[in-house]
Amino acid sequence: MSSMISADTLVKRYHDPARGDLLAVDHVSFECREGEIFGLLGPNGAGKTTTLRMLATLLKPTSGTAVLNGYDVVRESEKVRASIGYLSGDTGLYGRLTPLETLRYFARLNHFPEGRLEERVMSLVREFEIERFADVRCEKLSTGMKQKVSIARAVVHDPAILIFDEPTSGLDILVADTLLTYIERCRDLDKCVVFSTHVMSEAERLCDRIAVIYEGRILAVGSLEELRSLTGERYLEKIFRSLLESGSREIA
Amino acid sequence: MRLIGTVFRTELRAALRDRNTVVYSLVIPLALYPILFWGIGEWFSFQQGSLEKQKSRVVIEEEARSPLGEAIAADERWRVSERETDALAAVSAGEIDAFVRIEAPSSDTGTWSLHAWFDEARDRSRVAKTRLGEVIEETDRALVEDRLLAYGETNETFAIINMETENIASAKEVGQTILARVLPMLLVFMLSMGAMHPAVDVLAGEKERKTIETILVSGAPREAILAGKYLLVVTAAFAALVLNLIGMVLAFKHMFSMMGDAKIQIAIPFTSVIAVLFAGLLFAAFVAAVMVLFASFARTFKEGQSYVTPFYLLMMFPTLLAVMPGVELDLRTAWIPITNVALLFREVIAGNFPWGPIAITLGTLLLTTAFVIAIARRVYADEELRLGSGGKTLRSLPSIIRRSRKRSA
Numbered sequence: 001m002s003s004m005i006s007a008d009t010l011v012k013r014y015h016d017p018a019r020g021d022l023l024a025v026d027h028v029s030f031e032c033r034e035g036e037i038f039g040l041l042g043p044n045g046a047g048k049t050t051t052l053r054m055l056a057t058l059l060k061p062t063s064g065t066a067v068l069n070g071y072d073v074v075r076e077s078e079k080v081r082a083s084i085g086y087l088s089g090d091t092g093l094y095g096r097l098t099p100l101e102t103l104r105y106f107a108r109l110n111h112f113p114e115g116r117l118e119e120r121v122m123s124l125v126r127e128f129e130i131e132r133f134a135d136v137r138c139e140k141l142s143t144g145m146k147q148k149v150s151i152a153r154a155v156v157h158d159p160a161i162l163i164f165d166e167p168t169s170g171l172d173i174l175v176a177d178t179l180l181t182y183i184e185r186c187r188d189l190d191k192c193v194v195f196s197t198h199v200m201s202e203a204e205r206l207c208d209r210i211a212v213i214y215e216g217r218i219l220a221v222g223s224l225e226e227l228r229s230l231t232g233e234r235y236l237e238k239i240f241r242s243l244l245e246s247g248s249r250e251i252a
Numbered sequence: 253m254r255l256i257g258t259v260f261r262t263e264l265r266a267a268l269r270d271r272n273t274v275v276y277s278l279v280i281p282l283a284l285y286p287i288l289f290w291g292i293g294e295w296f297s298f299q300q301g302s303l304e305k306q307k308s309r310v311v312i313e314e315e316a317r318s319p320l321g322e323a324i325a326a327d328e329r330w331r332v333s334e335r336e337t338d339a340l341a342a343v344s345a346g347e348i349d350a351f352v353r354i355e356a357p358s359s360d361t362g363t364w365s366l367h368a369w370f371d372e373a374r375d376r377s378r379v380a381k382t383r384l385g386e387v388i389e390e391t392d393r394a395l396v397e398d399r400l401l402a403y404g405e406t407n408e409t410f411a412i413i414n415m416e417t418e419n420i421a422s423a424k425e426v427g428q429t430i431l432a433r434v435l436p437m438l439l440v441f442m443l444s445m446g447a448m449h450p451a452v453d454v455l456a457g458e459k460e461r462k463t464i465e466t467i468l469v470s471g472a473p474r475e476a477i478l479a480g481k482y483l484l485v486v487t488a489a490f491a492a493l494v495l496n497l498i499g500m501v502l503a504f505k506h507m508f509s510m511m512g513d514a515k516i517q518i519a520i521p522f523t524s525v526i527a528v529l530f531a532g533l534l535f536a537a538f539v540a541a542v543m544v545l546f547a548s549f550a551r552t553f554k555e556g557q558s559y560v561t562p563f564y565l566l567m568m569f570p571t572l573l574a575v576m577p578g579v580e581l582d583l584r585t586a587w588i589p590i591t592n593v594a595l596l597f598r599e600v601i602a603g604n605f606p607w608g609p610i611a612i613t614l615g616t617l618l619l620t621t622a623f624v625i626a627i628a629r630r631v632y633a634d635e636e637l638r639l640g641s642g643g644k645t646l647r648s649l650p651s652i653i654r655r656s657r658k659r660s661a
Binding site: 056 | 269270
């Protein structure tokens with residue numbers, strides 16, 4: 001399996017007028033391969049979202065770099081974006097467009113071939129059971145319906161890499177399960193998936209490898225088994241707590 | 253280019269589904285103003301008609317029976333009331349419209365002296381004053397004629413200057429002059445109003461609705477996204493101009509036709525329309541660039557409105573300068589932004605084409621638009637401002653311009 005994402009000592013520093021300089025991401029490095037689901041696990045404010053935003057080219061790294069699908073996030077940001085599907089709590093839908101219009105719009109923005117566009121859109125409409133509300137404006141849809149459209153929007157151009165930033169937050173169990181099932185299917189389709197969460201059960205269910213991130217640093221990376229042997233703990237909650245405690249001691 | 257078109261078409265579709273955009277950019281110019289003008293015209297003529305139909309109530313106090321008193325009594329437009337105990341109070345209370353006191357004629361000259369009281373705060377009393385003037389003029393002429401006839405003379409004997417005036421301007425030209433006075437200011441304001449809502453909506457509104465990240469993570473270049481949004485604002489501003497132009501001309505046409513003035517014909521020549529549209533398109537590009545620039549700093553719709561509204565209000569000063577008497581489009585005023593555009597509109601609507609100042613106006617418009625677009629691009633390139641994160645506000649604009657200057661240097 002070839003490496004699809006290679007993050008190399010990514011650093012993101014902010015200047016906040018009230019708090020001064022803030023180090024949101026501190027020399028983060030990891031790799032993610034095709035057909036792999038890679039989890040970023042950390043508490044709120046650990047730097048997960050900032051890391052994923054740098055990979056999605058929404059933010060420019062202060063230093064370090066990342067290569068996605070062979071493209072550099074700074075120098076070839078457009079090619080990077082065309083290679084990824086990104087979904088987060090902040091990727092809303094255009095309320096005045098219908099799901100069908102949304103999918104067609106984002107397929108075109110992502111350079112999806114016009115000849116195959118309609119076929120692709122309709123297959124996603126069927127796959128995510130959007131038919132019933134495909135012509136209803138997004139502003140009138142329920143949260144669950146919107147999330148289905150959002151996932152379809154993120155994958156409409158059939159990207160090789162999928163980046164999900166806490167995608168199940170605020171969703172009911174059934175919709176969350178639909179999404180998690182879809183992410184599992186992405187692995188079978190040889191997609192490279194980076195998935196951030198602070199829900200242990202999701203990480204345990206989905207991730208082939210997990211990176212525990214805290215205060216902008218990656219404390220450990222490995223499969224669940226590898227993390228178990230590293231910490232001597234069985235359950236992911238315990239593993240997580242153990243890594244955080246040792247991480248806090250290191251930072252102090 | 254294809255992606256700019258994709259963004260533009262989608263933004264346009266979304267904008268046309270937004271009630272506020274439709275109201276501000278389409279309904280108000282196309283319907284509200286014509287209806288307003290039509291309503292005012294109807295009300296004006298209705299009021300005028302009712303006043304004309306009403307008889308003027310007058311109390312006449314005469315020392316001796318006078319020809320003027322007889323003329324008023326014979327005129328159907330008057331109703332002579334009985335002597336009031338306090339006629340002045342009756343005028344003031346609106347019970348009568350005029351009080352006229354006529355003294356006996358002087359024994360040596362035979363001249364009648366008259367004193368009249370009106371309450372000009374009331375419409376009916378003002379009408380009475382006009383009517384009294386007409387009656388006096390008519391009576392005076394008849395009396396002079398009688399006296400001259402008694403001496404075997406006529407009016408012509410004593411006429412030293414016989415003046416006849418003629419308006420050489422055609423009804424069309426008079427109409428153009430009227431439009432040239434009124435339309436430029438309205439067009440500048442309405443075009444800006446047409447740009448305001450879409451600019452705030454596609455930039456600040458996008459951050460508020462959390463769709464900014466959705467589009468920024470797409471494979472479209474950021475400049476294409478900005479260009480698509482900018483084109484939408486230009487289109488909205490230009491549409492507001494065109495619709496206002498149509499709406500206002502139709503409204504004025506209707507208003508003047510109701511007033512029944514055949515000496516005024518409301519119409520703009522085809523060449524003037526083309527010139528207004530061409531300059532209007534460039535002006536729409538300028539206003540849209542400024543609105544997009546300011547709205548880029550806002551994180552919410554409300555914040556966006558508070559950023560672009562001062563610009564809209566500031567535009568009033570240079571626009572008002574253009575409607576001041578004596579100010580014309582010349583080689584000096586052509587350099588004043590916004591004033592020059594309003595003056596250009598005025599000149600071309602009036603049918604004048606001073607090509608030098610017009611060229612300077614269009615040139616400055618192009619240069620300032622290019623400058624503002626360049627800054628807007630810098631602002632959109634700023635990560636924090638693009639996403640609406642961080643603490644940057646409109647006050648950061650000078651530092652962004654300084655940084656971009658350094659970079660280009």
